[in-house]
Amino acid sequence: MTNQLQFDQIRLPPECQRLREDVRAFIADEVAAGTFVPDRPSHGDTHNRAFSQRVGAKGWIGMTWPKKYGGHERSFLERHVVTEEFRVVNAPVRLHFVADRQSGPILLKYAPEHVKQDILPRICRGELCFVIGMSEPNSGSDLFAAKTKATKVDGGWTINGSKIWTSNAHIADYMLGLFRTSPATKENRRHGLTQFLVDMKTPGITVNPIIQMTGQHDFNEVVFDDAFIPDDHVLGEIDGAWKQATSELAYERSGPERFLETYYVLAELVRALGPDPDLRSAEGLGRLVAQLHTLRRMSVSVAGMLQAGKEPVVESSIVKDLGTIWEQKLPERVRDLSAFLEPDASNRVTLDEQLGFAFKIAPKLTIQGGTTEILRGIIARGLGLR
Amino acid sequence: MTTESDHIVAETAARIFADLADPQTINNAHDSGWKNQLWRALSDAGLTLAWVPENLGGAGASLNDGFAILGAAGRYALPVPLAETLLAGWLLAQAGIEAPAGVMTVAPTRPRDRVTLNADATLSGTARGIPFAKDTEHIAVLASAGNATIIALVKTADCRVNEGRNLSGDSSDTVVFDRTKPVHSTQAPFDGSALMLMGATVRSLQLAGALETILAMSVAYANERVAFERKIGKFQAVQQNLARLAGETAAALAAAGSAADTIAQDTILGGAVFLEAAAAKIRAGEATAEGAAIAHQVFGAIGFTNEHILHRFTLRLLSWRDDFGSESHWASTLGGAVAARGADQFWPMLAAR
Numbered sequence: 133m134t135n136q137l138q139f140d141q142i143r144l145p146p147e148c149q150r151l152r153e154d155v156r157a158f159i160a161d162e163v164a165a166g167t168f169v170p171d172r173p174s175h176g177d178t179h180n181r182a183f184s185q186r187v188g189a190k191g192w193i194g195m196t197w198p199k200k201y202g203g204h205e206r207s208f209l210e211r212h213v214v215t216e217e218f219r220v221v222n223a224p225v226r227l228h229f230v231a232d233r234q235s236g237p238i239l240l241k242y243a244p245e246h247v248k249q250d251i252l253p254r255i256c257r258g259e260l261c262f263v264i265g266m267s268e269p270n271s272g273s274d275l276f277a278a279k280t281k282a283t284k285v286d287g288g289w290t291i292n293g294s295k296i297w298t299s300n301a302h303i304a305d306y307m308l309g310l311f312r313t314s315p316a317t318k319e320n321r322r323h324g325l326t327q328f329l330v331d332m333k334t335p336g337i338t339v340n341p342i343i344q345m346t347g348q349h350d351f352n353e354v355v356f357d358d359a360f361i362p363d364d365h366v367l368g369e370i371d372g373a374w375k376q377a378t379s380e381l382a383y384e385r386s387g388p389e390r391f392l393e394t395y396y397v398l399a400e401l402v403r404a405l406g407p408d409p410d411l412r413s414a415e416g417l418g419r420l421v422a423q424l425h426t427l428r429r430m431s432v433s434v435a436g437m438l439q440a441g442k443e444p445v446v447e448s449s450i451v452k453d454l455g456t457i458w459e460q461k462l463p464e465r466v467r468d469l470s471a472f473l474e475p476d477a478s479n480r481v482t483l484d485e486q487l488g489f490a491f492k493i494a495p496k497l498t499i500q501g502g503t504t505e506i507l508r509g510i511i512a513r514g515l516g517l518r
Numbered sequence: 519m520t521t522e523s524d525h526i527v528a529e530t531a532a533r534i535f536a537d538l539a540d541p542q543t544i545n546n547a548h549d550s551g552w553k554n555q556l557w558r559a560l561s562d563a564g565l566t567l568a569w570v571p572e573n574l575g576g577a578g579a580s581l582n583d584g585f586a587i588l589g590a591a592g593r594y595a596l597p598v599p600l601a602e603t604l605l606a607g608w609l610l611a612q613a614g615i616e617a618p619a620g621v622m623t624v625a626p627t628r629p630r631d632r633v634t635l636n637a638d639a640t641l642s643g644t645a646r647g648i649p650f651a652k653d654t655e656h657i658a659v660l661a662s663a664g665n666a667t668i669i670a671l672v673k674t675a676d677c678r679v680n681e682g683r684n685l686s687g688d689s690s691d692t693v694v695f696d697r698t699k700p701v702h703s704t705q706a707p708f709d710g711s712a713l714m715l716m717g718a719t720v721r722s723l724q725l726a727g728a729l730e731t732i733l734a735m736s737v738a739y740a741n742e743r744v745a746f747e748r749k750i751g752k753f754q755a756v757q758q759n760l761a762r763l764a765g766e767t768a769a770a771l772a773a774a775g776s777a778a779d780t781i782a783q784d785t786i787l788g789g790a791v792f793l794e795a796a797a798a799k800i801r802a803g804e805a806t807a808e809g810a811a812i813a814h815q816v817f818g819a820i821g822f823t824n825e826h827i828l829h830r831f832t833l834r835l836l837s838w839r840d841d842f843g844s845e846s847h848w849a850s851t852l853g854g855a856v857a858a859r860g861a862d863q864f865w866p867m868l869a870a871r
Contacts, residue, residue: 137730137764139772141779144871152869213869220865403861409853415846418853422800425793425868426773433772450768453761508761509754515737515764517751 136515137447139429142436148213155217158190162223170221171482173396173489174348179227179261179303187218187225188258193232197240202253208435216388216428220395226300231255234384235262235308242367242376243329251306251329265295265309265330265354272297273506275310276322276374280356282311288363289313289328291336291356299500301339301352304332314371322374329365336360346492384501386434386448391427391455393497394490397466398424400483404473416469420462427455446514453507460497463490527568527579528586534559535594541827544597557598557621566600569608570617576607584608585778588720592727595831597688599623599650601720606658609713613669613704620655623648625693629714629843633695635663635703641670641695649841651691652679659695660706660713667710670703684840686833712786715795717842719781722774722798725806725838728831729767732813735828736760740816756816763812766805773798780871790871792855796848803845806835 163170167183187193195211197203218225236255239248254260271277280293291311301307307330314324330337336359342351368376398420405413430451437444467487473480498504512518538556560566568584570576584604591600599621606622625645626633633643641661651657651674659670678694706712737760740751750756777798780790810832814821821828839845856864 137733137768137771139768139775141775143779143783216869399861399864402856402864405857407858407860409857411850414853414857415850416853417856418796418849418851419800419804419845421793421852421856421868422773422797422849423804425797426769426776426801428868429776430768430772433776446764447768450765454765454769505758508758511761511764512751512757515733515760517737517740517757517760 137450138437138444139433139447140437140440142209142433144209144213144432148207148209151210152213152217154190155192155214158186159217159221159223162186163221168222168224171396171400171486173222173394173486178224179300180224181227181258183224184228184258186258187228188256193228193258194236194252194256195232197236197252197256201240201248202256204256208439209432212388212432212435216392219389219392220399222396227261227303228255228258229389230264230300231260231262231306233387234264235306238308238327238367238376239329242327244364247329247364260305261300261303263298263300263304263307263332265298265307267295267297269294269296273503276316276325278310278312278325280309280311282313282326282328282361284313285360288365289361291328291330291359291361293356295354295356296351297342298339298352298354299350301332301354302341302349306331307354308367310373320374324371325373326370327367327373327376328361329367330359330361331365334359334361345495346489385507386431386444386451386455388428388431390452391424391431391459394459394462394494395424397463397483397486397490400479400486401466401470403479404470404477404483410472413469413472416465420465423458427451427458431455446511449507449510449514452502453504453511456498457504460494463487463494466490525586527565527583528590530563531560531565531587532590532593534563534565535590535596539594539596539598541595541830545825545827545830553598560598560600561619566603566621567607567617569604570611574611574614574616575619576611576617581782582778585720585723585782588723589727589774592724593731595686595728595731595834597686597830597834599653601724602649602654605713605717605720606656608716609658609660609669610671612707612712613702615669615671615702615704618656618671618701621650621653622656622658623650623654624658624660624713624717625651626660626713627717627841629847633659633661635661635668635670636697638697639703640697640699641672641703642697643695645693645695647682647684647690647840648693649684650689651677651693652681652689656701657693659700660710661703662710667706667708667712668703669706670700672698672700684833684837686830686837688834688837690837708787711792714842715791716781716786718795718799718848719774719777721838721841722770722795722802723778725802725835726767726770726774728835728838729763729770729802729805729809732809732828732831732835733760733763733767735831736763736813736816750816759812759815763809766809766812770802770805770809773801776871793852793867794871796843796852799843800845800848800852803839806839810835 191204192214194203195206282289282291309328309330310325313326317323336357338355340353341349434444434448564577567576568579572578602623605624607617610617625648628646631645654674657672661668676698680692682690684690743750777794780794
């Protein structure tokens with residue numbers, strides 16, 4: 133009776149709780165200064181260059197990276213604390229968050245030394261916005277169907293084709309893009325894609341906005357027309373990007389942002405219910421609290437295991453699968469539980485406004501960064517089924 | 519935190535379970551001879567009184583050791599009162615009462631049942647759904663006496679036991695204390711919620727363990743059973759279901775482990791224990807409903823037969839949910855407590871650990 137699932141028991145050490153106090157004090161100052169409004173979730177989806185630079189100045193971007201690249205050599209658990217404290221107040225971290233979470237770690241591993249020295253310190257200072265260039269019009273979940281082509285030329289590569297659903301491309305400084313450098317082979321359909329660092333100011337790149345159903349502008353189409361990328365911006369093995377894809381995923385999948393994206397409706401529900409809720413509301417709330425607590429403990433555990441040098445690939449995929457479904461369903465549950473509240477309760481308007489926003493963003497939560505179906509395929513593989 | 523000794527104790531337990539509590543062997547058995555042999559081995563190894571200090575007649579193992587034993591017991595859907603005897607020994611030890619040898623259970627195990635200590639030092643009250651009561655020699659009782667909480671050791675023969683069974687056929691009896699004179703009774707160092715919190719954590723660990731086994735069994739079966747000329751585990755619909763079972767198992771494991779670690783680190787009175795134990799029992803209970811259904815779906819008709827061992831796990835999973843507070847009980851209590859603390863304290867409470 134073997135058991136492959138492992139969740140180490142992690143207790144956040146005292147330095148984490150001290151850090152948490154620092155982050156909360158910083159947030160209080162930012163809120164007082166009017167940078168953002170905590171119970172206005174739409175703000176958390178936005179970017180704020182000056183805010184990101186103040187976060188960088190605090191040392192809260194690239195926290196786990198080596199000091200020689202501007203990082204702070206702190207633990208994954210400390211990074212977890214910063215991420216969750218910002219997430220629950222809807223802080224506008226969008227500009228630096230992708231770079232901090234996944235682009236930086238990939239550069240650390242695969243970029244040439246001089247590129248690392250140039251770019252990583254600027255990420256840590258909150259100066260750079262990164263985007264992920266993976267999806268194409270005919271290649272979404274099926275990553276390895278990507279067609280946008282990189283052709284070898286003297287001193288580098290020229291890119292032709294387009295990426296789509298590229299969040300933040302209109303404000304981004306760099307993209308980590310996946311481009312086709314060779315055709316797939318019969319034996320390995322994943323062969324032939326290479327990862328590149330792309331300067332978004334490169335001539336030949338056009339960014340076209342795509343407005344989402346929320347009315348927000350986040351998605352873009354990025355068109356490459358003979359855009360030149362120098363050789364030293366190739367990341368890792370040519371034609372071998374598929375080998376590089378999996379190891380970073382644990383970082384991306386299991387963070388608190390994978391279950392806290394609609395947290396505000398739960399906090400607002402607690403406010404709306406008041407100190408003495410009826411039995412139905414109390415039970416409904418209690419279940420949601422238990423589910424959220426469990427997700428958080430799983431996420432902390434994965435952070436601790438990463439810190440210990442383990443690779444909890446299945447566990448982190450499970451956190452994202454359970455977490456995104458939970459945060460997607462949360463507005464539905466809160467709607468049910470708030471159905472019998474007094475219509476003129478003091479925060480009814482705020483709650484309704486939040487629910488309105490949450491319902492609109494909910495569909496994307498189980499699509500972005502790997503759909504539920506893809507995640508479950510990964511979990512099934514980890515279980516030994518494929 | 520896991521220590522070297524956890525491994526030794528848990529490995530001893532797992533070895534005994536593998537040798538003497540094989541689910542298929544028990545399922546095929548025509549008499550209960552296996553039960554005595556299993557209990558003797560557990561008792562000889564000191565596992566039954568793991569949580570009783572040496573000076574009170576036990577093995578003096580750590581809380582973590584005991585929790586590790588119970589996770590392993592869950593993985594075998596162990597049908598003997600090991601968890602109950604451990605809990606009884608733990609409860610008695612809190613009051614410095616020496617643990618008797620033999621099989622024990624605890625009362626009450628339902629949040630709304632009350633046992634009270636009368637002025638003449640006898641006990642009165644009714645405790646329903648007491649696991650294995652009829653098989654025990656002693657019951658460790660948490661009773662109230664006015665505002666005080668009392669821990670008492672009672673001879674089962676001195677109580678009225680109305681026999682019942684849970685879904686899996688294990689004894690689940692109603693115990694009536696009708697001016698029952700305890701062997702010992704002493705004031706408890708905590709309030710009446712302590713037994714429910716500890717019991718909820720113990721059952722959560724057992725639930726998680728049983729889920730681990732039905733996950734492993736279901737994956738193995740899906741990799742072996744052929745239909746439509748393919749192993750059924752190759753069908754995406756089956757893979758998606760098994761991934762969900764893995765997710766539910768993971769949630770139960772993480773929540774139960776976190777609650778156990780909190781109790782081991784702090785005390786049963788510690789501030790974080792209520793959230794942890796309540797959340798573990800709620801989440802593990804929720805995982806059970808979904809997990810058991812998926813496992814049965816994977817096994818199809820064969821898993822619905824008496825001769826197959828799947829029901830030994832799934833029916834105990836469903837039964838164990840009811841002991842030491844159901845999901846609904848804990849959810850209403852937890853939700854009420856969160857609301858009473860207010861919205862501003864909500865996130866700090868979640869992020870405390």
